[in-house]
Amino acid sequence: MTEPLLSIEGLTKAYPGVIANSDVSFSIGKGEIHALLGENGAGKSTLVKAVYGLLRPDSGQMLWRGQPYAPAAPTQARQAGVAMVFQHFSLFDALDVAENVALGMDRPPPIRKLAARIREVSTAYGLPLDPSRLVGELSAGERQRVEIVRCLLQDPHLLIMDEPTSVLTPQEVDILFRTLRQLRSEGRSILYISHKLEEIRALCETATVLRHGEVVARCDPREQTARALAEMMVGTALHRPERPAHKPGRVLLEVRDLNLRSPYAFGTSLKDVSLTVQAGEILGIGGVAGNGQDELLAGLSGELRSRADAVRVKGDPAGDKGPTARRALGLLCAPEERLGHAAAPDMNLTENALLTGAWREKLVRRGFIDAGRARAFAERIIRRFDVRTPGPHVAARALSGGNLQKFVIGREILQRPEVLVVNQPTWGVDASAAAAIRQALMDLAQNGAAVVVISQDLDEILEVADTFAALNGGRLSAARPVKGLTMEAIGLMLGGAEGDSDAAA
Amino acid sequence: MDFSSFNPMVLAAALMVAATPILLAAIGELVVERSGVLNLGVEGMMITGAVVGFTAAVTTGNPYLGMLAAMAGGAALSLIFGVLTQLLKANQVASGLALTLFGLGFSALLGQGYAGVVPPRTAKLDLGLLSDIPVLGPILFRHDPMVYVSVAIVVAVWFWLTYTRSGRILRAVGENHDAAHALGYRVLRVRILAIMFGGACAGMGGAYLSLIRVPQWTEGMTAGIGWIALALVVFASWRPVRAMLGAYLFGGILVLQLNLQAAGIRIPAEYLAMSPYLITILVLVIMSSGRARKSLAAPGSLGKPFHAAG
Numbered sequence: 001m002t003e004p005l006l007s008i009e010g011l012t013k014a015y016p017g018v019i020a021n022s023d024v025s026f027s028i029g030k031g032e033i034h035a036l037l038g039e040n041g042a043g044k045s046t047l048v049k050a051v052y053g054l055l056r057p058d059s060g061q062m063l064w065r066g067q068p069y070a071p072a073a074p075t076q077a078r079q080a081g082v083a084m085v086f087q088h089f090s091l092f093d094a095l096d097v098a099e100n101v102a103l104g105m106d107r108p109p110p111i112r113k114l115a116a117r118i119r120e121v122s123t124a125y126g127l128p129l130d131p132s133r134l135v136g137e138l139s140a141g142e143r144q145r146v147e148i149v150r151c152l153l154q155d156p157h158l159l160i161m162d163e164p165t166s167v168l169t170p171q172e173v174d175i176l177f178r179t180l181r182q183l184r185s186e187g188r189s190i191l192y193i194s195h196k197l198e199e200i201r202a203l204c205e206t207a208t209v210l211r212h213g214e215v216v217a218r219c220d221p222r223e224q225t226a227r228a229l230a231e232m233m234v235g236t237a238l239h240r241p242e243r244p245a246h247k248p249g250r251v252l253l254e255v256r257d258l259n260l261r262s263p264y265a266f267g268t269s270l271k272d273v274s275l276t277v278q279a280g281e282i283l284g285i286g287g288v289a290g291n292g293q294d295e296l297l298a299g300l301s302g303e304l305r306s307r308a309d310a311v312r313v314k315g316d317p318a319g320d321k322g323p324t325a326r327r328a329l330g331l332l333c334a335p336e337e338r339l340g341h342a343a344a345p346d347m348n349l350t351e352n353a354l355l356t357g358a359w360r361e362k363l364v365r366r367g368f369i370d371a372g373r374a375r376a377f378a379e380r381i382i383r384r385f386d387v388r389t390p391g392p393h394v395a396a397r398a399l400s401g402g403n404l405q406k407f408v409i410g411r412e413i414l415q416r417p418e419v420l421v422v423n424q425p426t427w428g429v430d431a432s433a434a435a436a437i438r439q440a441l442m443d444l445a446q447n448g449a450a451v452v453v454i455s456q457d458l459d460e461i462l463e464v465a466d467t468f469a470a471l472n473g474g475r476l477s478a479a480r481p482v483k484g485l486t487m488e489a490i491g492l493m494l495g496g497a498e499g500d501s502d503a504a505a
Numbered sequence: 506m507d508f509s510s511f512n513p514m515v516l517a518a519a520l521m522v523a524a525t526p527i528l529l530a531a532i533g534e535l536v537v538e539r540s541g542v543l544n545l546g547v548e549g550m551m552i553t554g555a556v557v558g559f560t561a562a563v564t565t566g567n568p569y570l571g572m573l574a575a576m577a578g579g580a581a582l583s584l585i586f587g588v589l590t591q592l593l594k595a596n597q598v599a600s601g602l603a604l605t606l607f608g609l610g611f612s613a614l615l616g617q618g619y620a621g622v623v624p625p626r627t628a629k630l631d632l633g634l635l636s637d638i639p640v641l642g643p644i645l646f647r648h649d650p651m652v653y654v655s656v657a658i659v660v661a662v663w664f665w666l667t668y669t670r671s672g673r674i675l676r677a678v679g680e681n682h683d684a685a686h687a688l689g690y691r692v693l694r695v696r697i698l699a700i701m702f703g704g705a706c707a708g709m710g711g712a713y714l715s716l717i718r719v720p721q722w723t724e725g726m727t728a729g730i731g732w733i734a735l736a737l738v739v740f741a742s743w744r745p746v747r748a749m750l751g752a753y754l755f756g757g758i759l760v761l762q763l764n765l766q767a768a769g770i771r772i773p774a775e776y777l778a779m780s781p782y783l784i785t786i787l788v789l790v791i792m793s794s795g796r797a798r799k800s801l802a803a804p805g806s807l808g809k810p811f812h813a814a815g
């Protein structure tokens with residue numbers, strides 16, 4: 001490797017109140033898979049947006065094959081040969097695959113020719129796609145294929161991938177890695193952004209670690225342990241949550257043959273879902289996004305009602321009850337979407353605390369809000385769960401994702417639930433906050449509650465759960481003890497119905 | 506009752522004329538909503554187009570110059586909405602309602618002194634052989650040119666949205682503005698252009714009313730058909746051809762009930778007058794009641810303000 005493909009020198013970008021990137025320098029060689037490591041908010045996304053022309057750095061410069069490079073728009077970046085696969089897919093649900101691909105190209109050929117090209121390229125890289133399907137009907141893995149194929153059709157020299165594996169099954173990750181290695185062997189470079197350390201160790205030959213917007217380390221990840229990489233990222237030694245194994249208790253939550261039709265567009269209906277959770281047990285439910293997680297949460301929380309005996313809490317039929325009645329029984333939930341589902345964005349933290357805590361915490365008396373108690377409850381959540389905010393008068397929208405997540409999980413835990421259901425409890429939360437949330441869930445189970453953790457992060461499930469079940473196409477597998485479960489076995493459980501998931505959709 | 510005045514052929518011919526203003530306004534609003542913007546100011550833009558077109562036509566003596574002026578007037582008014590909602594991020598619903606109220610008042614002011622004036626006539630198109638076809642000729646081929654212009658616009662919009670790259674970009678912006686922005690499309694520019702197209706179409710629809718259909722200027726003469734056009738777009742699931750069918754249905758019942766009134770049918774005139782609104786909405790609701798299909802059809806970013814994040 002002589003001249004680097006892209007070098008970044010002293011790049012700085014500040015937002016009001018935050019320095020996102022401070023004097024960042026590194027370079028990417030030809031045919032290199034370069035990892036960009038860092039926690040949420042470390043400045044990874046800002047950096048790649050500058051490379052892709054979505055924002056302009058305040059100072060510093062970039063060199064592309066030795067020439068000054070300052071793209072003013074993504075079009076210019078694409079012309080230079082930079083392509084990007086976004087973390088939150090930049091896809092249009094109501095358009096078909098070919099149209100989506102065409103929108104990402106500067107001079108797309110006619111749709112019919114493009115469709116043929118899509119078939120050709122996607123098969124050549126082992127990512128088969130049907131160009132005429134609506135993107136809204138595709139699984140997360142297939143959506144990512146659309147993004148990747150869209151990039152590949154432009155014959156890029158540098159492919160930027162922002163957290164590409166967060167929504168994939170282990171098998172899908174393997175396919176992706178095979179594709180990426182094939183791209184490397186063709187002399188293309190890849191800038192790979194992730195905080196999953198094992199992946200980076202398996203795939204990348206160089207890594208740049210960012211913390212608070214600064215480059216804190218450069219290394220060859222193959223020569224480092226995952227723990228060493230994590231500590232570079234976080235800057236301190238990591239505390240791993242722990243607890244003793246659970247002892248069987250009485251069944252607190254029982255679901256029998258729950259069938260629910262999905263009310264959401266592109267949703268997945270639940271089919272004959274059955275599960276039981278005992279006191280002190282944490283049941284982890286894995287699965288790729290869009291396989292019925294939202295529907296399962298809604299069915300358990302009471303947002304979607306069913307037959308009375310389909311859901312039993314402590315033996316009492318609760319399937320026909322709404323969320324408030326189920327809360328009274330001791331079944332509490334924290335949904336995935338923080339803004340708009342778990343919390344009302346424009347209401348302050350006191351009001352948000354009131355929204356679910358009003359009854360169990362007796363924050364309402366004779367129809368009037370007890371302002372003092374409500375504020376005290378919000379303050380208790382903030383203190384106990386280390387929510388970084390000036391106070392309970394702040395609007396939920398103003399909190400960072402991780403802090404709001406701590407707040408909404410804390411709000412439910414402090415109401416002493418007997419059954420707690422959480423969906424994606426640590427999504428988009430940095431490592432130390434995630435550890436705190438997991439510890440809190442474990443403590444809750446330790447004190448005798450039954451906990452259901454729905455998550456797409458398998459590492460998280462393996463860390464906290466006693467039993468594991470997989471959700472696929474709206475069906476839930478039988479639960480198995482986590483102890484002794486291999487990644488292979490989990491992958492098979494997750495993808496076990498891979499073949500008929502299309503028919504079910 | 507006297508049914509001797511009933512002539513299905515005349516009725517069918519009148520239907521197209523009655524439907525044209527709604528059709529024009531609806532197709533404009535359809536493009537606006539496909540780009541992800543909800544402009545509730547259709548009524549205001551129509552009435553402004555009606556008065557601007559009327560005054561321009563009377564002054565110049567040429568109805569087509571009047572049409573052009575009406576388009577410019579509607580587009581100019583919609584540009585106010587565009588600046589407010591797209592650049593200044595004002596609430597779309599409130600701005601749209603304000604636009605309607607403003608348009609109604611402003612048009613009354615501009616139209617002072619024009620009440621009772623007779624506008625220049627718009628000639629019916631003579632399509633030679635086609636116009637002479639029995640039955641079909643009088644129904645389809647003996648109208649003024651604007652009827653055909655409106656149909657041509659519908660077909661062009663359908664073709665443009667379905668088959669062209671720029672139409673695809675407009676749909677993409679309406680479907681997911683964050684993704685469109687991430688791919689490097691100018692969300693605000695696309696939307697402002699769409700809003701102006703919608704304004705021009707609504708203005709043209711208004712002028713059709715004051716110059717051809719009535720033809721006269723009276724205050725508040727749009728009488729709520731801007732709202733019908735808005736409803737039409739939603740119930741037509743944002744599809745141009747369905748919107749056209751809806752508009753013709755409305756036009757048909759409008760003409761029919763007028764004839765029934767003239768024939769002296771024993772139903773109070775008020776019931777007849779409300780029937781086109783009621784029946785159109787009813788039929789469209791039934792047409793679009795397929796659950797999954799409806800949620801698929803609405804543009805994903807409809808009515809949401811776009812903030813370009815970092």
